[in-house]
Amino acid sequence: MEKIIVEVDVRITLDYEITPDIIPKNYGRGFISLIKKLIENTDQFLFNEFYNQHKLKPFTFGTYFPHLQGNANDKLKVGNVVKVNFSTSSIQLATNIYNGFLKTPKHFWQNNESSIEFKPVKAFLNPNTIFRKNEHLFKTLSPFLINNEGNSNKFLLPGEDGFIEGLQFSLNECAKEFLGVDEKVEFEFEPVNMKMHVIYHYKKMPTNKGIFRMKAEPEILQMIYDVGIGVHRSQGFGLLEVVK
Missing domain, CATH: 3.30.70.1900 (Alpha-Beta Plaits)
Structure with missing residues (x-):
């Protein structure tokens, strides 16, 4: 994959292999850590602007586990695959996230006894939806x-x-x-x-x-x-x- 400049699309799907396949219910913090790392690895100025200042950030994201099996006490059986769906109104940020995916061969998050390791598999851009009705x-x-x-x-x-x-x-x-x-x-x-x-x-x-x-x-x-x-x-x- 080559680095690109995103011109139109602002929705990106990032496919990761994760370990272990059982993760804590508060796994969200691991994915926040991942997004921050992708930004930090591509644009230190933007990273400081987002995370060292109290400023609204122009993005959201969601996670999808295609092999989710259910609960295991206070943990979730999610399998080893996750899709991170990232959405933003900023072309610059979309470019940074995509290129950060390419530049970050591994990311490790740990909190107390819980941890997640992320290995990138593939990323692709999704066409945006244009709203004309109210x-x-x-x-x-x-x-x-x-x-x-x-x-x-x-x-x-x-x-x-x-x-x-x-x-x-x-x-x-x-x-x-x-x-x-x-x-x-x-x-x-x-x-x-x-x-x-x-x-x-x-x-x-x-x-x-x-x-x-x-x-x-x-x-x-x-x-x-x-x-x-x-x-x-x-x-x-x-x-x-x-x-x-």
């Missing part, structure tokens, strides 16, 4: 988090007090950072087939998983598709696909 059905590829405006450690589900306000705040912040829009984002959110899904990520977190309908300006729908929805997007939350 309403779409979305499905979560990684569950998303909405927190309470007054308590960032309290996470909310659709129908709970503060959910819409929390979603409003996160949309406003992302629109300001990534689109240069200072006005309040106008939107409608409708759960279609949503459920709570508990994630082990530093602590137990109630996340939102499933299908929802979103009405907003096409550029807002494009934004949540490209960089994710909700909070902690760069930690592997909020990756979406369009339901056709």
Whole structure:
């Protein structure tokens, strides 16, 4: 594989071989470590900008284990293959992730007695989706988090007090950072087939998983598709696909 400059696509699938085939339920931190390493190995300036400053990051990602078998006490039997689906609105970052994949022949993450070793297999670019309508059905590829405006450690589900306000705040912040829009984002959110899904990520977190309908300006729908929805997007939350 040769290094490339990404010109159009902003969705990349990274295939890795991992060991062991049983990993902790809080495996998300291992994948955060992997993404950080790919960026660090290709663009130290961008790495410092993302991780040494309190700044919203223009990406999200999700993981898919094609040979997932289930739970084993506090661990997961996932097999030795994982697909990391990475999405961003930044051509520069997409290029860095792809080239970082090529430059990083191995990555090892360890936390206490848990560890994951990553060996790259292949990477490929996916065509992006262009939004022209102001309403779409979305499905979560990684569950998303909405927190309470007054308590960032309290996470909310659709129908709970503060959910819409929390979603409003996160949309406003992302629109300001990534689109240069200072006005309040106008939107409608409708759960279609949503459920709570508990994630082990530093602590137990109630996340939102499933299908929802979103009405907003096409550029807002494009934004949540490209960089994710909700909070902690760069930690592997909020990756979406369009339901056709």
